[in-house]
Amino acid sequence: MSILLYFEFPSEGPFGQEAAAAYAALAADISVEDGLIWKVWTEHPETSTAGGVYLFEDAGSAARYVEKHTERLAGFGITDIVAKEFTVNEELSATTRAVLRR
Amino acid sequence: MSILLYFEFPSEGPFGQEAAAAYAALAADISVEDGLIWKVWTEHPETSTAGGVYLFEDAGSAARYVEKHTERLAGFGITDIVAKEFTVNEELSATTRAVLRR
Numbered sequence A, B: 001m002s003i004l005l006y007f008e009f010p011s012e013g014p015f016g017q018e019a020a021a022a023y024a025a026l027a028a029d030i031s032v033e034d035g036l037i038w039k040v041w042t043e044h045p046e047t048s049t050a051g052g053v054y055l056f057e058d059a060g061s062a063a064r065y066v067e068k069h070t071e072r073l074a075g076f077g078i079t080d081i082v083a084k085e086f087t088v089n090e091e092l093s094a095t096t097r098a099v100l101r102r
Helices: A016-022 A024-031 A059-075 A090-095 B016-022 B024-031 B059-075 B090-095
Strands: A003-010 A036-044 A049-056 A082-088 B003-010 B036-044 B049-056 B082-088
Touching: A003 A059, A016 A024, A016 A036, A016 B090, A024 A036, A024 B090, A036 B090, A049 A059, A059 A082, A090 B016, A090 B024, A090 B036, B003 B059, B016 B024, B016 B036, B024 B036, B049 B059, B059 B082
Parallel strands: none
Antiparallel strands: A003 A049, A003 A082, A036 A049, A036 B082, A082 B036, B003 B049, B003 B082, B036 B049
């Protein structure tokens, strides 16, 4: 059963094109993360906030990623992290055109 | 520029298959919402929470939907709503296989 993972944390940037350049290698690494279906990278410079929304194939993959990414963000000096996991209602999500498979 | 919209609110259900049946018509209606690219329907019965993660084509469509959906949820008696909007980093999101177009 797929799991939606929501990450949010304080960030002073980089955002936009600068982030795309700074995190290109990280994104390539995340793209082959075990169990990842997709990730959307989120930014809100006005409130100095960034994050991501992920779809994982199963709860185990999501839980392993939360641990890994929390440690990685701590390495960037980011510790005030909100991480929330939700079950996905796949039938309703398919009706509203969400992509639920890799 | 696409916008990710995050909704979260208290819910005692229905969840899962019961929600899929109860909200089938609502999902069909949302699927043709102006500017909507996709919606993932989220549930967390353990904490009596539900919500959704949406990708919209632009900020105007997202803002109109926030107003419309907030009123709709109020009609269901749901008023304690968290709604957050983020800019999407499309380049990084494309690398991590997010679907950014309808």
